[in-house]
Amino acid sequence: MSTTRIALVTSEAGIGLDEDLPPVVAALAERGLAAEPVVWSGDRTAWERFGLAVVRSTWDYVQRLDAFLGWADRTARATRLWNPAPLIRWNSDKHYLRELARHGVAVAPTRFLEPGSPVDPAELDGPDGVVVKPAISAAALDTARYAAGRREDAARHARALLERGRSVMVQPYLPRVAEGERALILFGGAFSHAVRKGPVLTEPGIVDNDRFPHPDVVPYRPTEAELRTALAAVAAVPRPGPPLFARVDLVLDGRGEPVVLELELVEPNLFLDMDPRGPDRFADAVAALARR
Template sequence: MTNHHQSTRGRPRVAFVTCAELPDLDPDDRLALGPLAARGVAVEIVVWDDPAVDWSGYDLVVLRSPWDYARRRDEFVAWARTVPALVNPADVVAWNTDKRYLSELAAAGVPTVPTQWVEPGRAWTPPAGGEYVIKPAVSAGSRDTGRYDLTGPEHRELAVAHVRRLCDAGRVAMVQPYLDAVDTAGETALLFLAGPGGPAFSHAIRKGPMLTGPDLGEVALYKEERIDARSATTEQRAVAEKVLAVVPGGPDRLLYARVDLIPGPDGEPVLVELELTEPSLFVGYADGAPERLADAVLTHLARRR
């Protein structure tokens, strides 16, 4: 690693972008630094809103852990549009940082978790019963997210208050049925990394269930997750490929993609989220994944020569 005032003596100069709360990156991302150095790439860890940074001095700017963007999304998207050689590209960032993209994917035939959107200023009446997840359309790290059993009056009141709190802050709330298969099967994240022919499947992980009850206003940057290696099924791979095929602008521009799936009521995989902005890539959970991430960076550097 070098700082952003040092010469890299002709080596490709790449920024790994983070936030001030993670000045040394997420530890998982650091696993790619050695393979990149071995490939002759000089990587610098840079905070996205540091005014001293000259972004034009980098051959590639890779979004990694700028996880404080959710409360400053407009500022973050505006910044992304000023950065040359940003991956994933700024228009993808603008589209993917508002979870209303799920409606577009559903309209394109992608199986997704059914979602009700509550705009600021709109009244919301909770369903008569059942478990639901409430979260903002712009969020990261499972912040401002809660799980509610609407058969009970206390949870109904808390759910209404959660939606109101989000809308009063000018945020769009999303309400989704809680798919209880996640309690046993967990969530499967499929990771894709750029290659000569476009994004290629790299590995998969299992995330254990995280939501145990209502949102209590935690202010941590992100919620801790239980992660294990997992093999993706043929059905999961097929859904993930279908998701990537309908990304605006096409998938070939992507350096990375993470497709998060859970079993639907019929057991078939459905999309929870498509992570194209700053996802954890979990390269520490699969042999060769740090090297594949380094090669993905090289693929994008070669395209810009």
């Protein structure tokens, strides 16, 4: 089995839309590594032909989660898969926020509701409203925020998800998200670069699955507190680690302290075009893993 042939794992949509793929292929070629995009759901792919499979833009995994997790387990038996299959499984369900909190990571306050449990509207409210979303989701799918006092609307949303057998997470709406989410990108556990993204849930009470998931992205220099929080989140990831890639999405709470909204280890947009050295840093991390 070749140790230098690399699959950059994508999806049917990602193969044409993931703008990071061409510069990564080029950067790896400069390092003597042959890389190619490969759709994860391709029936005829012989994954053992690759010395390494790097999960990238598998953007349809939420809609096909069981199939995707099964693919990850099978592929990990055929070649080296990063991030690894157990980490993908762990990170595909946002219950992982509980584990981060147990490790002392500052996370946005989160309460989970499970299918079959009652929904008390009084608990779905707060001074600035709440956000209701599925525990298994991506790109703000089936997610909405509700203004203070709209507890019945929030409860209807939660019940609709629960009735479909989906776990639900409820978080207080943090108004300083209007200043933008901070997304810190790390390769091999080391900080690479960061961006600031505009808010997504701009209209309360609206579930819009066609909204653009990353509006108004600009390069960003994180504060020391933000960097510490991101590093702590990645350090709390179950082993084997550190992950090849990670994106930590942060927002400021009412005290101005950064808290983790999400830790993305499956198929995050890494915003490589936002930093001139982004593709090279990612390629260096992949090359180090490929030659290990």
